Amino acid sequence: MTKIADYISKNARQNVVEAIKRANDNSEYHALLSLTEERALERADAVDRGEITGRLAGVPFVVKDNFLAFGAPTTAASRMLEGFKAPLQATAVEKLEAEGAICIGKANLDAFAHGGSTENSAFGPTLNAYDKTKVAGGSSGGSAVVTALDIVPFALGSDTGGSIRQPASFNGVVGVKPTYGTVSRYGVVAMASSTDTIGVFTTDAYDAELIMDIMAGKDDKDMTTLPDFFKPTAAKSGLKIGLITETMTDDVDLEVQQATLAYVERLKSAGHTVTEVTLPIVQYALAMYYIIVPAEVSSNLARYDGIRYGHRAEGVANLAELYGKSRDEGFVTENKRRIMIGSYVLSSGFFDAYYLQAQKARTLLVNEFNKLFADYDVLIGPTTPTPAFGLGENTADPIKMYLADIMTVPASLAGLPAISVPAGKSAAGLPIGVQLVGQRRSDAMLLALAQSVEEA
Amino acid sequence: MTQISRDDVLHLAQLSSLALSDQEIDNLRIDIGNILGYVNQLSELDTTGIEPTYQVTDLENVWREDKIDDYGLGRDDLLALAPESKDGQIKVPKVL
Numbered sequence: 001m002t003k004i005a006d007y008i009s010k011n012a013r014q015n016v017v018e019a020i021k022r023a024n025d026n027s028e029y030h031a032l033l034s035l036t037e038e039r040a041l042e043r044a045d046a047v048d049r050g051e052i053t054g055r056l057a058g059v060p061f062v063v064k065d066n067f068l069a070f071g072a073p074t075t076a077a078s079r080m081l082e083g084f085k086a087p088l089q090a091t092a093v094e095k096l097e098a099e100g101a102i103c104i105g106k107a108n109l110d111a112f113a114h115g116g117s118t119e120n121s122a123f124g125p126t127l128n129a130y131d132k133t134k135v136a137g138g139s140s141g142g143s144a145v146v147t148a149l150d151i152v153p154f155a156l157g158s159d160t161g162g163s164i165r166q167p168a169s170f171n172g173v174v175g176v177k178p179t180y181g182t183v184s185r186y187g188v189v190a191m192a193s194s195t196d197t198i199g200v201f202t203t204d205a206y207d208a209e210l211i212m213d214i215m216a217g218k219d220d221k222d223m224t225t226l227p228d229f230f231k232p233t234a235a236k237s238g239l240k241i242g243l244i245t246e247t248m249t250d251d252v253d254l255e256v257q258q259a260t261l262a263y264v265e266r267l268k269s270a271g272h273t274v275t276e277v278t279l280p281i282v283q284y285a286l287a288m289y290y291i292i293v294p295a296e297v298s299s300n301l302a303r304y305d306g307i308r309y310g311h312r313a314e315g316v317a318n319l320a321e322l323y324g325k326s327r328d329e330g331f332v333t334e335n336k337r338r339i340m341i342g343s344y345v346l347s348s349g350f351f352d353a354y355y356l357q358a359q360k361a362r363t364l365l366v367n368e369f370n371k372l373f374a375d376y377d378v379l380i381g382p383t384t385p386t387p388a389f390g391l392g393e394n395t396a397d398p399i400k401m402y403l404a405d406i407m408t409v410p411a412s413l414a415g416l417p418a419i420s421v422p423a424g425k426s427a428a429g430l431p432i433g434v435q436l437v438g439q440r441r442s443d444a445m446l447l448a449l450a451q452s453v454e455e456a
Numbered sequence: 457m458t459q460i461s462r463d464d465v466l467h468l469a470q471l472s473s474l475a476l477s478d479q480e481i482d483n484l485r486i487d488i489g490n491i492l493g494y495v496n497q498l499s500e501l502d503t504t505g506i507e508p509t510y511q512v513t514d515l516e517n518v519w520r521e522d523k524i525d526d527y528g529l530g531r532d533d534l535l536a537l538a539p540e541s542k543d544g545q546i547k548v549p550k551v552l
Binding site: 194226356 | 474484488494497500506507536
Protein backbone atom coordinates (compact mmCIF):
# COMPACT_ATOMS: atom_id res chain seq x y z
CA MET A 1 0.00 0.00 0.00
CA THR A 2 1.41 3.41 -0.90
CA LYS A 3 1.62 6.10 1.76
CA ILE A 4 -1.22 8.09 0.23
CA ALA A 5 -3.50 5.02 0.07
CA ASP A 6 -2.78 4.42 3.76
CA TYR A 7 -3.91 7.96 4.67
CA ILE A 8 -7.10 7.71 2.62
CA SER A 9 -8.17 4.69 4.65
CA LYS A 10 -7.94 6.63 7.93
CA ASN A 11 -9.92 9.34 9.72
CA ALA A 12 -9.15 12.77 8.22
CA ARG A 13 -9.07 14.68 11.49
CA GLN A 14 -6.68 12.15 12.96
CA ASN A 15 -4.49 12.43 9.83
CA VAL A 16 -4.31 16.20 10.21
CA VAL A 17 -3.78 16.22 13.99
CA GLU A 18 -0.98 13.68 13.68
CA ALA A 19 0.68 15.46 10.75
CA ILE A 20 0.67 18.75 12.65
CA LYS A 21 2.12 17.02 15.70
CA ARG A 22 4.92 15.57 13.56
CA ALA A 23 5.51 19.03 12.08
CA ASN A 24 5.83 20.54 15.56
CA ASP A 25 8.01 17.67 16.83
CA ASN A 26 10.40 18.28 13.92
CA SER A 27 10.45 22.09 14.10
CA GLU A 28 14.25 22.08 14.53
CA TYR A 29 14.59 21.29 10.80
CA HIS A 30 12.83 24.56 9.99
CA ALA A 31 11.14 22.93 7.02
CA LEU A 32 7.87 24.82 7.50
CA LEU A 33 7.28 28.57 7.64
CA SER A 34 3.68 28.30 8.79
CA LEU A 35 0.92 25.85 9.65
CA THR A 36 -2.62 26.15 8.36
CA GLU A 37 -4.02 24.26 11.33
CA GLU A 38 -7.41 25.94 11.76
CA ARG A 39 -8.41 25.64 8.13
CA ALA A 40 -6.96 22.11 7.89
CA LEU A 41 -9.06 20.90 10.82
CA GLU A 42 -12.21 22.46 9.38
CA ARG A 43 -11.60 20.71 6.09
CA ALA A 44 -10.79 17.43 7.84
CA ASP A 45 -14.11 17.54 9.68
CA ALA A 46 -15.90 18.20 6.39
CA VAL A 47 -14.17 15.13 4.90
CA ASP A 48 -15.14 13.02 7.90
CA ARG A 49 -18.77 14.19 7.57
CA GLY A 50 -18.67 13.07 3.93
CA GLU A 51 -19.07 16.62 2.57
CA ILE A 52 -15.75 16.47 0.70
CA THR A 53 -14.87 13.31 -1.19
CA GLY A 54 -12.31 12.36 -3.80
CA ARG A 55 -9.15 10.50 -4.63
CA LEU A 56 -7.23 12.26 -1.84
CA ALA A 57 -9.95 12.49 0.81
CA GLY A 58 -8.33 13.35 4.13
CA VAL A 59 -4.73 13.20 2.87
CA PRO A 60 -2.55 15.94 4.44
CA PHE A 61 0.01 17.76 2.30
CA VAL A 62 2.34 20.76 2.34
CA VAL A 63 2.90 23.43 -0.29
CA LYS A 64 6.05 25.42 -0.95
CA ASP A 65 5.45 28.93 0.31
CA ASN A 66 5.50 30.44 -3.18
CA PHE A 67 2.08 28.90 -3.86
CA LEU A 68 -0.87 31.13 -3.01
CA ALA A 69 -2.99 29.18 -0.54
CA PHE A 70 -5.53 30.02 2.14
CA GLY A 71 -5.00 29.53 5.87
CA ALA A 72 -1.56 31.17 6.25
CA PRO A 73 0.42 33.98 4.60
CA THR A 74 2.25 33.41 1.29
CA THR A 75 5.73 34.84 1.84
CA ALA A 76 7.95 33.26 -0.85
CA ALA A 77 10.36 33.18 2.15
CA SER A 78 10.94 36.90 1.66
CA ARG A 79 10.52 40.09 3.69
CA MET A 80 8.87 41.50 0.56
CA LEU A 81 5.83 39.26 0.98
CA GLU A 82 5.98 38.75 4.75
CA GLY A 83 2.41 38.48 5.99
CA PHE A 84 0.91 38.53 2.46
CA LYS A 85 -2.60 37.09 2.61
CA ALA A 86 -3.43 35.39 -0.67
CA PRO A 87 -6.74 36.57 -2.16
CA LEU A 88 -6.93 33.40 -4.29
CA GLN A 89 -5.47 29.91 -4.40
CA ALA A 90 -3.12 28.40 -6.96
CA THR A 91 -4.88 26.17 -9.50
CA ALA A 92 -2.70 23.22 -8.40
CA VAL A 93 -3.86 23.66 -4.79
CA GLU A 94 -7.50 24.03 -5.86
CA LYS A 95 -7.33 20.81 -7.87
CA LEU A 96 -5.87 18.85 -4.94
CA GLU A 97 -8.43 20.31 -2.55
CA ALA A 98 -11.21 19.36 -4.95
CA GLU A 99 -10.07 15.74 -4.49
CA GLY A 100 -10.21 16.08 -0.70
CA ALA A 101 -6.52 16.73 0.08
CA ILE A 102 -5.82 18.94 3.09
CA CYS A 103 -3.00 21.49 3.14
CA ILE A 104 -1.48 21.63 6.64
CA GLY A 105 1.32 24.12 6.10
CA LYS A 106 3.72 26.06 3.93
CA ALA A 107 7.27 24.98 3.31
CA ASN A 108 10.49 26.99 3.45
CA LEU A 109 12.39 27.89 0.27
CA ASP A 110 15.13 30.17 -0.98
CA ALA A 111 13.53 33.63 -1.15
CA PHE A 112 11.55 33.83 -4.43
CA ALA A 113 12.94 30.35 -5.20
CA HIS A 114 16.38 31.82 -5.98
CA GLY A 115 18.93 29.32 -4.74
CA GLY A 116 19.97 25.72 -4.37
CA SER A 117 20.18 25.23 -0.61
CA THR A 118 17.23 27.04 1.07
CA GLU A 119 19.92 29.16 2.77
CA ASN A 120 18.60 32.21 0.91
CA SER A 121 15.33 32.09 2.88
CA ALA A 122 14.83 35.41 4.66
CA PHE A 123 13.68 33.35 7.65
CA GLY A 124 16.66 30.99 7.97
CA PRO A 125 17.71 27.73 6.31
CA THR A 126 16.07 24.29 6.37
CA LEU A 127 18.26 21.42 7.60
CA ASN A 128 18.80 18.19 5.68
CA ALA A 129 16.53 15.32 6.76
CA TYR A 130 19.51 12.94 7.05
CA ASP A 131 22.17 15.23 8.55
CA LYS A 132 21.40 18.50 10.31
CA THR A 133 24.81 19.94 9.42
CA LYS A 134 23.99 19.65 5.70
CA VAL A 135 21.74 21.74 3.47
CA ALA A 136 18.27 20.62 2.47
CA GLY A 137 18.99 21.64 -1.11
CA GLY A 138 16.75 24.08 -2.88
CA SER A 139 14.98 26.00 -3.70
CA SER A 140 12.15 23.66 -2.56
CA GLY A 141 14.16 22.45 0.46
CA GLY A 142 11.31 22.56 2.97
CA SER A 143 9.00 20.49 0.74
CA ALA A 144 11.68 17.81 0.28
CA VAL A 145 12.38 17.60 4.02
CA VAL A 146 8.73 17.33 5.13
CA THR A 147 8.34 14.45 2.68
CA ALA A 148 11.57 12.74 3.77
CA LEU A 149 10.61 13.05 7.46
CA ASP A 150 7.17 11.55 6.69
CA ILE A 151 5.41 14.59 8.11
CA VAL A 152 3.11 14.38 5.07
CA PRO A 153 2.97 11.86 2.20
CA PHE A 154 3.45 14.51 -0.48
CA ALA A 155 4.48 18.12 -0.87
CA LEU A 156 4.34 20.57 -3.76
CA GLY A 157 7.32 22.40 -5.17
CA SER A 158 8.31 24.50 -8.13
CA ASP A 159 11.27 23.67 -10.37
CA THR A 160 12.85 26.31 -12.59
CA GLY A 161 16.34 24.80 -12.93
CA GLY A 162 16.38 21.91 -10.48
CA SER A 163 14.49 23.25 -7.46
CA ILE A 164 12.51 20.02 -7.02
CA ARG A 165 14.98 17.43 -8.32
CA GLN A 166 18.07 18.64 -6.44
CA PRO A 167 16.47 18.75 -2.95
CA ALA A 168 14.68 15.44 -3.70
CA SER A 169 18.10 13.93 -4.39
CA PHE A 170 19.62 15.48 -1.22
CA ASN A 171 16.82 14.07 0.97
CA GLY A 172 16.20 10.65 -0.57
CA VAL A 173 12.72 11.19 -1.99
CA VAL A 174 11.13 11.17 -5.45
CA GLY A 175 10.95 14.60 -7.12
CA VAL A 176 9.02 15.26 -10.31
CA LYS A 177 9.64 18.16 -12.69
CA PRO A 178 7.09 17.67 -15.45
CA THR A 179 7.16 18.70 -19.10
CA TYR A 180 6.97 22.49 -19.30
CA GLY A 181 3.28 23.43 -19.41
CA THR A 182 1.90 20.28 -17.73
CA VAL A 183 0.62 21.93 -14.55
CA SER A 184 -0.91 25.40 -14.33
CA ARG A 185 1.26 28.01 -12.63
CA TYR A 186 -1.66 30.30 -11.90
CA GLY A 187 -1.31 31.49 -8.31
CA VAL A 188 2.38 30.59 -7.98
CA VAL A 189 4.93 33.37 -7.52
CA ALA A 190 6.64 33.73 -10.91
CA MET A 191 10.40 33.37 -11.19
CA ALA A 192 11.47 32.62 -14.79
CA SER A 193 8.41 32.16 -16.94
CA SER A 194 10.06 30.17 -19.76
CA THR A 195 11.23 27.38 -17.41
CA ASP A 196 9.01 27.58 -14.27
CA THR A 197 7.19 24.30 -13.65
CA ILE A 198 5.06 22.87 -10.82
CA GLY A 199 5.73 19.39 -9.49
CA VAL A 200 5.69 17.14 -6.48
CA PHE A 201 7.74 15.31 -3.84
CA THR A 202 6.66 11.82 -2.75
CA THR A 203 8.18 8.69 -1.26
CA ASP A 204 7.53 6.55 -4.32
CA ALA A 205 6.69 6.92 -8.00
CA TYR A 206 3.13 5.56 -7.60
CA ASP A 207 2.10 8.40 -5.33
CA ALA A 208 3.86 10.84 -7.65
CA GLU A 209 1.83 9.54 -10.58
CA LEU A 210 -1.44 10.02 -8.69
CA ILE A 211 -0.64 13.62 -7.71
CA MET A 212 0.57 14.53 -11.22
CA ASP A 213 -2.57 12.99 -12.71
CA ILE A 214 -4.67 15.26 -10.50
CA MET A 215 -2.64 18.46 -11.00
CA ALA A 216 -1.94 18.17 -14.74
CA GLY A 217 -4.13 19.75 -17.36
CA LYS A 218 -4.95 22.83 -19.35
CA ASP A 219 -5.96 25.92 -17.40
CA ASP A 220 -7.44 29.00 -19.03
CA LYS A 221 -5.75 31.04 -16.31
CA ASP A 222 -2.29 29.96 -17.54
CA MET A 223 -1.99 30.32 -21.31
CA THR A 224 1.23 28.26 -21.37
CA THR A 225 -0.49 25.07 -20.17
CA LEU A 226 -0.49 22.30 -22.77
CA PRO A 227 -3.64 20.51 -23.93
CA ASP A 228 -4.32 17.56 -21.57
CA PHE A 229 -1.91 14.72 -22.19
CA PHE A 230 -0.87 13.20 -18.84
CA LYS A 231 -2.25 9.70 -18.55
CA PRO A 232 -0.95 7.03 -16.13
CA THR A 233 0.54 4.20 -18.12
CA ALA A 234 1.97 0.71 -17.57
CA ALA A 235 5.74 0.28 -17.61
CA LYS A 236 7.19 -0.33 -21.06
CA SER A 237 9.63 -3.16 -21.55
CA GLY A 238 12.88 -3.09 -23.48
CA LEU A 239 13.44 0.67 -23.35
CA LYS A 240 16.55 2.18 -24.90
CA ILE A 241 18.24 4.27 -22.25
CA GLY A 242 21.24 6.56 -22.70
CA LEU A 243 23.70 7.26 -19.89
CA ILE A 244 25.01 10.80 -20.44
CA THR A 245 28.80 10.55 -20.20
CA GLU A 246 29.24 14.27 -19.54
CA THR A 247 27.48 13.73 -16.19
CA MET A 248 29.89 10.95 -15.16
CA THR A 249 33.24 12.73 -15.34
CA ASP A 250 35.95 12.98 -12.68
CA ASP A 251 34.33 16.20 -11.44
CA VAL A 252 31.46 14.10 -10.13
CA ASP A 253 31.71 12.55 -6.66
CA LEU A 254 32.80 8.90 -6.91
CA GLU A 255 30.01 7.59 -4.68
CA VAL A 256 27.47 9.45 -6.83
CA GLN A 257 28.91 7.78 -9.95
CA GLN A 258 28.79 4.37 -8.26
CA ALA A 259 25.16 4.84 -7.17
CA THR A 260 24.24 5.89 -10.71
CA LEU A 261 25.91 2.82 -12.18
CA ALA A 262 24.13 0.62 -9.62
CA TYR A 263 20.81 2.09 -10.75
CA VAL A 264 21.84 1.44 -14.37
CA GLU A 265 22.37 -2.23 -13.44
CA ARG A 266 18.85 -2.36 -12.03
CA LEU A 267 17.51 -0.96 -15.31
CA LYS A 268 19.44 -3.60 -17.23
CA SER A 269 18.13 -6.37 -14.94
CA ALA A 270 14.63 -5.13 -15.72
CA GLY A 271 15.30 -5.83 -19.40
CA HIS A 272 16.21 -2.34 -20.63
CA THR A 273 19.33 -1.59 -22.63
CA VAL A 274 21.62 1.15 -21.35
CA THR A 275 24.26 2.69 -23.64
CA GLU A 276 26.68 5.55 -23.06
CA VAL A 277 25.72 8.67 -25.02
CA THR A 278 27.21 12.13 -25.31
CA LEU A 279 25.54 15.51 -25.03
CA PRO A 280 28.53 17.85 -25.46
CA ILE A 281 26.51 21.08 -25.27
CA VAL A 282 25.54 20.42 -21.63
CA GLN A 283 28.83 21.96 -20.53
CA TYR A 284 27.35 25.31 -21.64
CA ALA A 285 23.88 24.80 -20.16
CA LEU A 286 24.61 26.45 -16.82
CA ALA A 287 25.96 29.55 -18.59
CA MET A 288 22.79 29.73 -20.72
CA TYR A 289 20.68 29.30 -17.62
CA TYR A 290 22.40 32.11 -15.69
CA ILE A 291 21.70 34.54 -18.53
CA ILE A 292 18.15 33.54 -19.45
CA VAL A 293 16.79 33.05 -15.95
CA PRO A 294 18.12 36.31 -14.44
CA ALA A 295 16.73 38.14 -17.48
CA GLU A 296 13.28 36.72 -16.80
CA VAL A 297 13.70 37.25 -13.04
CA SER A 298 14.49 40.94 -13.51
CA SER A 299 11.28 41.31 -15.47
CA ASN A 300 9.05 39.18 -13.22
CA LEU A 301 10.27 40.81 -10.01
CA ALA A 302 9.72 44.34 -11.34
CA ARG A 303 6.15 44.05 -10.01
CA TYR A 304 7.39 44.27 -6.40
CA ASP A 305 7.35 48.03 -6.11
CA GLY A 306 5.90 48.59 -2.63
CA ILE A 307 2.76 50.14 -4.09
CA ARG A 308 0.00 47.58 -4.61
CA TYR A 309 1.11 44.82 -2.25
CA GLY A 310 4.19 43.62 -0.43
CA HIS A 311 6.71 45.49 1.67
CA ARG A 312 6.73 49.29 1.62
CA ALA A 313 9.70 51.18 3.11
CA GLU A 314 9.02 53.81 5.78
CA GLY A 315 10.11 57.42 5.74
CA VAL A 316 10.65 57.97 2.03
CA ALA A 317 10.40 61.40 0.40
CA ASN A 318 9.27 60.47 -3.09
CA LEU A 319 8.20 57.65 -5.35
CA ALA A 320 11.66 56.74 -6.69
CA GLU A 321 12.94 56.37 -3.14
CA LEU A 322 9.92 54.26 -2.24
CA TYR A 323 10.70 51.82 -5.07
CA GLY A 324 14.42 51.64 -4.33
CA LYS A 325 14.19 51.25 -0.56
CA SER A 326 11.21 48.90 -0.55
CA ARG A 327 13.03 46.60 -2.97
CA ASP A 328 16.35 46.86 -1.15
CA GLU A 329 14.68 45.91 2.15
CA GLY A 330 12.32 43.30 0.70
CA PHE A 331 14.80 41.27 -1.37
CA VAL A 332 17.70 39.09 -0.19
CA THR A 333 21.14 39.46 -1.77
CA GLU A 334 20.61 36.60 -4.25
CA ASN A 335 17.41 38.25 -5.52
CA LYS A 336 19.36 41.46 -6.11
CA ARG A 337 22.21 39.64 -7.87
CA ARG A 338 19.80 37.98 -10.28
CA ILE A 339 17.78 41.11 -10.92
CA MET A 340 20.94 43.10 -11.67
CA ILE A 341 22.49 40.37 -13.87
CA GLY A 342 19.16 40.33 -15.72
CA SER A 343 19.24 44.10 -16.16
CA TYR A 344 22.79 43.79 -17.47
CA VAL A 345 22.19 41.06 -20.07
CA LEU A 346 19.05 42.79 -21.33
CA SER A 347 20.54 46.29 -21.55
CA SER A 348 21.33 47.81 -24.91
CA GLY A 349 24.87 47.08 -25.99
CA PHE A 350 24.96 43.73 -24.19
CA PHE A 351 21.67 42.17 -25.34
CA ASP A 352 23.07 40.43 -28.44
CA ALA A 353 26.25 39.14 -26.79
CA TYR A 354 24.48 37.69 -23.74
CA TYR A 355 20.72 37.23 -23.96
CA LEU A 356 20.37 36.56 -27.68
CA GLN A 357 23.47 34.34 -27.72
CA ALA A 358 22.06 32.33 -24.79
CA GLN A 359 18.71 31.85 -26.52
CA LYS A 360 20.49 30.68 -29.68
CA ALA A 361 22.66 28.32 -27.62
CA ARG A 362 19.42 27.03 -26.11
CA THR A 363 18.33 26.03 -29.63
CA LEU A 364 21.57 24.03 -29.98
CA LEU A 365 20.80 22.31 -26.67
CA VAL A 366 17.23 21.47 -27.75
CA ASN A 367 18.60 20.12 -31.04
CA GLU A 368 21.14 17.87 -29.29
CA PHE A 369 18.41 16.48 -27.03
CA ASN A 370 16.15 15.87 -30.04
CA LYS A 371 18.95 14.04 -31.83
CA LEU A 372 19.42 11.69 -28.85
CA PHE A 373 15.69 11.14 -28.48
CA ALA A 374 15.55 9.93 -32.07
CA ASP A 375 17.45 6.86 -30.83
CA TYR A 376 16.74 6.69 -27.10
CA ASP A 377 13.59 6.68 -24.97
CA VAL A 378 15.13 7.91 -21.73
CA LEU A 379 18.36 9.61 -20.65
CA ILE A 380 19.93 8.99 -17.27
CA GLY A 381 22.62 10.56 -15.09
CA PRO A 382 23.16 11.70 -11.53
CA THR A 383 20.77 14.43 -10.30
CA THR A 384 23.61 16.33 -8.62
CA PRO A 385 27.43 16.12 -8.73
CA THR A 386 27.67 15.54 -4.95
CA PRO A 387 25.42 14.54 -2.06
CA ALA A 388 24.15 17.40 0.15
CA PHE A 389 26.89 19.91 0.97
CA GLY A 390 27.46 21.56 4.34
CA LEU A 391 25.48 24.52 5.64
CA GLY A 392 27.46 27.66 4.83
CA GLU A 393 29.86 25.78 2.56
CA ASN A 394 28.87 27.52 -0.69
CA THR A 395 27.20 30.72 0.51
CA ALA A 396 30.25 32.93 -0.04
CA ASP A 397 30.62 31.96 -3.71
CA PRO A 398 27.52 32.24 -5.93
CA ILE A 399 29.16 30.29 -8.79
CA LYS A 400 29.92 27.32 -6.51
CA MET A 401 26.29 27.37 -5.41
CA TYR A 402 25.08 27.54 -9.03
CA LEU A 403 27.22 24.51 -9.98
CA ALA A 404 24.99 22.27 -7.80
CA ASP A 405 22.37 22.72 -10.56
CA ILE A 406 24.64 21.73 -13.45
CA MET A 407 22.89 18.39 -14.06
CA THR A 408 19.34 19.70 -13.72
CA VAL A 409 19.29 22.90 -15.80
CA PRO A 410 19.54 21.24 -19.25
CA ALA A 411 16.09 19.59 -19.01
CA SER A 412 14.64 22.88 -17.74
CA LEU A 413 15.96 24.89 -20.67
CA ALA A 414 14.57 22.32 -23.12
CA GLY A 415 11.22 21.97 -21.32
CA LEU A 416 11.69 18.22 -20.84
CA PRO A 417 10.20 16.09 -18.06
CA ALA A 418 12.79 14.93 -15.53
CA ILE A 419 12.43 13.05 -12.27
CA SER A 420 14.90 12.41 -9.48
CA VAL A 421 14.64 9.02 -7.80
CA PRO A 422 16.53 7.70 -4.75
CA ALA A 423 19.54 5.57 -5.73
CA GLY A 424 21.19 4.71 -2.45
CA LYS A 425 23.32 6.49 0.11
CA SER A 426 26.93 7.59 0.52
CA ALA A 427 29.16 5.98 3.14
CA ALA A 428 28.38 8.98 5.34
CA GLY A 429 24.67 8.13 5.07
CA LEU A 430 23.66 10.94 2.71
CA PRO A 431 21.07 10.16 0.03
CA ILE A 432 22.05 10.10 -3.66
CA GLY A 433 19.56 10.56 -6.50
CA VAL A 434 19.57 9.75 -10.20
CA GLN A 435 17.73 11.71 -12.82
CA LEU A 436 15.59 10.21 -15.58
CA VAL A 437 14.88 12.56 -18.50
CA GLY A 438 12.40 11.92 -21.29
CA GLN A 439 10.94 13.56 -24.33
CA ARG A 440 8.24 16.16 -23.89
CA ARG A 441 4.98 14.60 -22.70
CA SER A 442 6.67 11.33 -21.68
CA ASP A 443 6.12 12.10 -17.97
CA ALA A 444 3.87 9.12 -17.25
CA MET A 445 6.30 6.73 -19.01
CA LEU A 446 9.18 8.00 -16.82
CA LEU A 447 7.13 7.45 -13.67
CA ALA A 448 6.14 3.96 -14.81
CA LEU A 449 9.82 3.18 -15.40
CA ALA A 450 10.73 4.39 -11.90
CA GLN A 451 7.89 2.28 -10.46
CA SER A 452 9.18 -0.85 -12.19
CA VAL A 453 12.65 -0.30 -10.69
CA GLU A 454 11.16 0.30 -7.22
CA GLU A 455 9.38 -3.04 -7.45
CA ALA A 456 12.32 -5.04 -8.76
CA MET B 457 36.25 37.61 -14.37
CA THR B 458 34.69 40.51 -16.17
CA GLN B 459 35.67 43.90 -14.75
CA ILE B 460 32.65 45.74 -13.41
CA SER B 461 33.13 49.20 -11.94
CA ARG B 462 31.34 50.77 -9.02
CA ASP B 463 29.60 53.06 -11.50
CA ASP B 464 28.42 50.04 -13.50
CA VAL B 465 26.86 48.61 -10.34
CA LEU B 466 25.17 51.91 -9.56
CA HIS B 467 23.81 52.07 -13.10
CA LEU B 468 22.46 48.51 -12.85
CA ALA B 469 20.96 49.30 -9.45
CA GLN B 470 19.20 52.28 -10.98
CA LEU B 471 17.88 50.19 -13.89
CA SER B 472 16.69 47.65 -11.32
CA SER B 473 15.14 50.21 -8.90
CA LEU B 474 17.34 49.06 -6.04
CA ALA B 475 18.69 51.51 -3.43
CA LEU B 476 21.80 49.62 -2.32
CA SER B 477 23.99 50.25 0.71
CA ASP B 478 27.72 50.91 0.20
CA GLN B 479 28.64 47.45 1.51
CA GLU B 480 26.21 45.80 -0.91
CA ILE B 481 27.62 47.76 -3.84
CA ASP B 482 31.14 46.48 -3.18
CA ASN B 483 30.04 42.85 -2.75
CA LEU B 484 27.73 42.88 -5.76
CA ARG B 485 30.48 44.39 -7.93
CA ILE B 486 32.63 41.32 -7.28
CA ASP B 487 29.78 38.78 -7.57
CA ILE B 488 28.39 40.23 -10.79
CA GLY B 489 31.88 40.37 -12.31
CA ASN B 490 32.45 36.71 -11.47
CA ILE B 491 29.06 35.59 -12.77
CA LEU B 492 29.47 37.50 -16.04
CA GLY B 493 32.96 36.00 -16.33
CA TYR B 494 31.43 32.54 -16.03
CA VAL B 495 28.60 33.05 -18.51
CA ASN B 496 31.01 34.68 -21.00
CA GLN B 497 32.07 31.16 -22.07
CA LEU B 498 28.98 31.12 -24.30
CA SER B 499 30.86 33.39 -26.72
CA GLU B 500 32.88 30.27 -27.69
CA LEU B 501 29.79 28.75 -29.33
CA ASP B 502 29.20 29.28 -33.03
CA THR B 503 25.54 30.23 -33.36
CA THR B 504 25.68 31.62 -36.88
CA GLY B 505 22.33 31.12 -38.58
CA ILE B 506 20.71 29.62 -35.45
CA GLU B 507 17.28 30.90 -34.43
CA PRO B 508 16.77 31.75 -30.76
CA THR B 509 14.46 29.60 -28.59
CA TYR B 510 12.31 31.92 -26.51
CA GLN B 511 9.77 29.33 -25.43
CA VAL B 512 9.44 25.54 -25.46
CA THR B 513 5.68 24.87 -25.58
CA ASP B 514 5.29 24.63 -29.37
CA LEU B 515 2.08 26.56 -28.75
CA GLU B 516 1.12 29.51 -30.92
CA ASN B 517 -1.45 32.22 -30.39
CA VAL B 518 -3.58 30.83 -27.60
CA TRP B 519 -6.84 32.70 -28.09
CA ARG B 520 -9.71 33.32 -25.75
CA GLU B 521 -12.93 35.25 -26.05
CA ASP B 522 -12.56 38.95 -25.32
CA LYS B 523 -14.78 38.74 -22.28
CA ILE B 524 -14.20 40.41 -18.90
CA ASP B 525 -13.43 37.93 -16.12
CA ASP B 526 -12.54 39.17 -12.63
CA TYR B 527 -11.32 35.70 -11.62
CA GLY B 528 -13.51 35.98 -8.55
CA LEU B 529 -11.57 38.96 -7.18
CA GLY B 530 -13.30 42.20 -6.26
CA ARG B 531 -11.84 45.70 -5.96
CA ASP B 532 -11.93 45.48 -2.15
CA ASP B 533 -10.00 42.18 -2.12
CA LEU B 534 -7.17 43.76 -4.06
CA LEU B 535 -7.19 47.09 -2.22
CA ALA B 536 -6.88 45.17 1.04
CA LEU B 537 -3.42 44.03 -0.13
CA ALA B 538 -2.07 47.57 -0.53
CA PRO B 539 0.18 48.86 2.26
CA GLU B 540 -1.86 52.09 2.36
CA SER B 541 -5.18 53.04 0.82
CA LYS B 542 -7.72 55.82 1.11
CA ASP B 543 -11.18 56.39 -0.38
CA GLY B 544 -11.00 53.23 -2.47
CA GLN B 545 -7.62 54.19 -3.93
CA ILE B 546 -4.04 53.08 -3.27
CA LYS B 547 -2.13 55.84 -1.48
CA VAL B 548 1.47 56.69 -2.49
CA PRO B 549 3.91 59.44 -1.48
CA LYS B 550 4.31 62.56 -3.58
CA VAL B 551 5.51 61.77 -7.07
CA LEU B 552 7.36 65.05 -7.59
